[in-house]
Amino acid sequence: MPYYAEDYDLYLxxxxxxxxxxxxxxxxxxxxxxxxxxEVFLRKFCPKCGETMVKISTDYEYYKRCNDYLKKPDLPEKHLTKVLKGCPFDCGVCPQHQNHACLALFNITDECNMKCNICYYAAEPGLGNHRSMETIEQMLATLLETESEPDLIQVTGGEPTTHPEIVEILRYLKKSPVRHLMLNTNGIKIAKDEEFVKALKSLGGGFEVYLQFDSLNSDVLKDLRARDMLDIRLSALAMLEKYNISTTLVTVVKKGINDHEIPEVIKFSRKYRCVRGVVFQPVQEAGRINARDDFRLTLSEIRQRIIEDEDNPFNDEDMIPLPCDPHKISVGYAAKMMDEKLYANLMPVTGKLPKELLTDQKGTITFEQDREFVKTVVETVSLDTAMGEGILKDKIKQKLFCCWPNFLCPADMGYENVYRIVIMEFSDIVNFDSINIKRECNFMIEPNRTIPFSTYNMGIEFSHGKKNAAS
Structure with missing residues (x-):
């Protein structure tokens, strides 16, 4: 008879x-x-080390829901590398990849004005290597080969504001066909240089600051960032609020250090009209990681903290898998209105949308032209909502809210009326899954290649040449 053990795992x-x-x-x-x-695990079989188990989800029911949300791929317009050794050794991007670049990252310098204990790029003072304008032009040309109308470009580094031509670079990229431009920053220059903030404001709509904001606790910041950054962060937010520059707070989450602050960061973010939401990123084992013991969290653990928080209106149905990369990204959108106390009232809308409306759409660019589809979405969200009549109208703005579909862009609802919570989990050597990596939609852009963010940071040697920084 076959042996059966009730406590053994179920193969998926x-x-x-x-x-x-x-x-x-x-x-x-x-x-x-x-x-x-x-719970869900990777059960690995290494000829040298034997069998190991890695937890990738604490919520099997949500894991199954992610599979239900998976949509047909939105492919790159052109592949730049051939399949020689198979995924992930052919990144560049090769024909096996199942997603276009929803988010294109332009690393413009290795230099940084901090040396954080946790940094996926291992940036620090003295590394230099500011990319030339010519190199950045080549990077944009490469992106446009694969994506003629990019959804979102994020300028990053190192610390991109240390680049002497940062304003010129932002203006150059803003004039490209990109729909939304972001600056990823630790906030030091924004906090101290008001003329720089005025220059950011002059970029106009479709520009956003992606502000590092891990904690409201000085000791936590010292653990993550090797210095107390709280005053800098608050000063930077004050500047961004003064000029009403769209801002997303980015919180790197480390188990046992700041995971308990997830509800507090959300509550804090609602005090600012300029803040469009919060992105939570669990620590990944890439770059510089000065951490011991069990510091890893899964996406599902962060999601559970959010939906169990009684002070925010996002519940289980509101934090949904993003259809292009459902196991790695969870997103919730809300309509936002500031009350007389300057605190944001939120009306979650993602949970009101039938799943098929999201999984059957053909992609951002095609989707924007599907007026009947958009009309259905607006009507769905408008039904029985206290804020609906005041915000949602019939006409649709042709304006993209970051890299997410355009269904949250109704007319008379400006970007200031949008609030989102995103959980974005990246792959590293611990949780790497060759099936899922083919869906990654965040790409590092180099002069001749576009490389998925996770494989780039893992330091994998590619069949088309080693990962190397542009010079």
Missing amino acids: TATQSFCHKCNNLHRLIDTHIVTKNN
Whole structure:
């Protein structure tokens, strides 16, 4: 008779990963995705290290829902590399990849004015290597080969505001066909240089600051950033609020350090009219990680903290899987209105949308032209909502809210009326899954290649040449 153990895991599917014990990024190993006690694991089989288990979700029901949300791929317009060794060794982007660049990251410098204990790029003072304008022009040309109308470009580094031509770079990229431009920053220059903030304001609509904001606790900031950044962050926010520059707060979450602050950061963000929402990113094992013990969290753990928070209106149905990369990104959108006490009232809308409206759409660019589809969405969201009549109208603005679909862009609802919570989990050597990595929609842009963000930061040697910074 076959042996049956009630406490054994349930096999879901097979994939490939890397062994994080021997730290070998040259060889993929067989891996099963299994579930046990309502949690989901990668069960890895390494010939050298044996079997290991990595938890990738604490919520099997939500994991299954992610599979239900998976949509047909929005492919790049052109592939720049061939399949030689197979995923992930052919990144550049190769024909196996199942997503276009929803978010294109332009790394314009290795220099930084901080040396954080946690940094996916391992940036620090003295690294230099400011990219020339000619190199940035080549990077844009490469992106436009694969994406003629990019959804979102994010200028990053290092710390991009240390680049002597940062304003010129932003203005150059703003004039491109990109729909939304972001600046990823620690906020130091914004806090101290009002003329720089005025220059950012002059970029106009479709520009946003992606502001590092991990905690409201000085000790936590010292643990994550190696210095107390609270006054800098508050000063930067005051500047951005003064000039009403669209801002997203970005919180890197480390288990046992600041995961308990997730509700507090959301509540704090609602005090600012300029803040369009919060992005939570669990720490990934890439770059510089000065951390011990069990510091990892899964997307599902962060999501649970959000939906259990009684002070914010986002519940289980409002934090949905993003259809293009459902296991790695969860998103909730709300209409936002500031009350007389200058505190944001939020009306979540994503939970009111039938799943098929999201999974059947053909992609951002095509979708914007589908007026009947948009009309259906607006009518769906408008039904029985206290704020609906005041915000949602019939006409549709042709304006993209970051890299998400245009269904949240009705006329008479400006960007100041949008609030979003995003959980974005990246892949590293521990949780790498060759099935899921093909769906990654965040790309690092180099002069001749576009490389998925996770594989770029993992330091994988690609068949078309090693990962290397542009010069």
